[in-house]
Amino acid sequence: MNVRSFKNMSPRTPEQNKVLRQDSQTRIIASALKLFAEHGYSATSIKMIAQEANLAQGLLYNYFSGKEELLRAIFAQSMTDVRESFALAEGDTASNSTVAGVIRAALTLVARKRDFWRLSYGSRMQPALLTVLGDDLFAWTQEIRNTLERYFRTSGAAQPEIEAAILFALIDGVAQHYVLDPEHYPLAEVTETIVARYSM
Amino acid sequence: MNVRSFKNMSPRTPEQNKVLRQDSQTRIIASALKLFAEHGYSATSIKMIAQEANLAQGLLYNYFSGKEELLRAIFAQSMTDVRESFALAEGDTASNSTVAGVIRAALTLVARKRDFWRLSYGSRMQPALLTVLGDDLFAWTQEIRNTLERYFRTSGAAQPEIEAAILFALIDGVAQHYVLDPEHYPLAEVTETIVARYSM
Amino acid sequence: MNVRSFKNMSPRTPEQNKVLRQDSQTRIIASALKLFAEHGYSATSIKMIAQEANLAQGLLYNYFSGKEELLRAIFAQSMTDVRESFALAEGDTASNSTVAGVIRAALTLVARKRDFWRLSYGSRMQPALLTVLGDDLFAWTQEIRNTLERYFRTSGAAQPEIEAAILFALIDGVAQHYVLDPEHYPLAEVTETIVARYSM
């Protein structure tokens, strides 16, 4: 018996309502992420999202104040997901807590969350969207850069800041190229070659 | 209207017209590029472009069949510019025809044509725009990749394809990070560090 | 918003929606037919139709994919109406199934659906509209011509095709002259005189 079967049973208990809300909200976010990644934010209409999520257009506004907040919600959730996955990967083994580990973790994540990265890379150059997203995205980027810098600093690199910038650019570049054409990109080889180079 | 105007009521000469047309077209393209880069393609209205270019909305359609063709024109022109600049840079000195030369040329160009790169990077993940642009953008990317691969092949690298992918990703990543925040990005140091690494 | 509205916040029933839709669609078609007949298709703007129908411009597109489809819908509906009325008139009495009956039926119908005939006669010479309407209008005309021809053939006329062409032209001509100035045209006398002539 799935969640939707509550639908026509009323009055509902508060718990059922909570489950319903949860379900609808999840479906909306998932549908929106998929369509945003597929067609781009501005080319995706609320109508399309509602259809994909199998609910009425108006209902969307019960959960999100508008299209923009929906975008924010997607980023908030996805960024949390990514952070968690990262933390997990880092904690995996002690040996992973190295530059090589970071590279592997990052590129593995990209492959696992293509849609989000597509959306993210597609939003990054659009001031209108950056405004909507506020400083979150920028702060996140900074956070990553800082983490990398710390790695290089502790490992005694000569120019930790520059090294961090370079590695960040490299990971970001690979991620984007992969996301642009996942079927043909030699992600594994590229990852291992980079890892090897940074393990010397 | 003064007396002289009765004297020569002949139509503008073809040269005069050409100048007028050239001027309008240039202003339109320049304004559009600026605004597309600043706000993104879809967030930029024809009205905004016309205002920025200081001419009537309708005039735009004397020069371009629509917003999409305007985008295509911008890409066509900018891509030509970039190719020319590249060729020039390569021909500069014999010693430049190396991987190091390519890196320097590419990153110098990015700094000189920020707006275009911003637009380009902003368009790359948007299927709607890719459709508009056709295969040009993809073909161009492929061309760059091939050039890099050739360099590595002639220099006897073990995995020329993978090496090319990595260097391309690195350049692309640096370019994007620079374009995202040109004021603060340490482009010179990053470029030189990369060049040094690839000159060994 | 009164207290009762809290009591039953369930969505409209499908029946309620159907009524709403029916009403809007009917109002749109009626308004469009009226204005198309009054000002012509191309001189009638969507805005005018929406105002006449007392609803928002955008709503029109919930029912018709555009102005052209609206025109098609009007023709489809009106042609169906006319066909039905004709069938009814023909079935009226056995004696009606004669040329005289057809003439009377046709001219009566014109008087009852002036607006549609005005629109129809106004569209007939406009290639742009003919394209929109497709072959429907042409097919319909042919159908009428054939019906008339059959009458003459069964009644043993010497040149059934020519006779049909003549009678068709006559009816069409009278219909148009009537529609052009309904207040002053002596439709009844003209009809009866024609009928008398064809009853000999």
Added chain:
Amino acid sequence: MNVRSFKNMSPRTPEQNKVLRQDSQTRIIASALKLFAEHGYSATSIKMIAQEANLAQGLLYNYFSGKEELLRAIFAQSMTDVRESFALAEGDTASNSTVAGVIRAALTLVARKRDFWRLSYGSRMQPALLTVLGDDLFAWTQEIRNTLERYFRTSGAAQPEIEAAILFALIDGVAQHYVLDPEHYPLAEVTETIVARYSM
């Protein structure tokens, strides 16, 4: 040596200027009539007319105050032509000054001036155009009706007004059907059959 060869010889004599004007004006009217008939008045743009007439858009406004006056000019000229042709046909032989003669003359004229009749029939139901054309078209129609009525009155018909209405409708109907599909319409047979009927 044709008219256009004056073009680059300046200064021009007043006579040459007059010829030039005449030529341009004629070309404009001819082109406009052709295009109006082919695509309809509103679907024909000034640009199209100028191109067809092989002159600059702006020049058109040296001859006609606008699109509407151009339409008026076409009607004025064509109506004059038709009236003259009619007068000529009537004067042809004494025996032609009968109902039969009128029928033949009218239908012959239609075949000779298809474009104009197409435009005329296409304008008749469009109030916007009728307004532009003023009362001319209506007056003309009335004139024809009166002429026919006079014929029937002098020939001692019982209901001259009704008879005139019927014959007018018939001619008009045939003319329209012919104009709608000139290639296939059996104009000759139809004309002769009608003439025969009215010669009894």
Added chain:
DNA sequence: AATGAATGAGCCTTCATTCAT
């Protein structure tokens, strides 16, 4: 919680007309 009809601002585009030369 849910529905979907309705709204209206804003977009891209067309085109009659004007204007400087």
Added chain:
DNA sequence: GATGAATGAAGGCTCATTCAT
């Protein structure tokens, strides 16, 4: 007399959002 670049007012249409139920 002639040119064609430039103008700007509409027009058709889309779509995020609201509202009654």
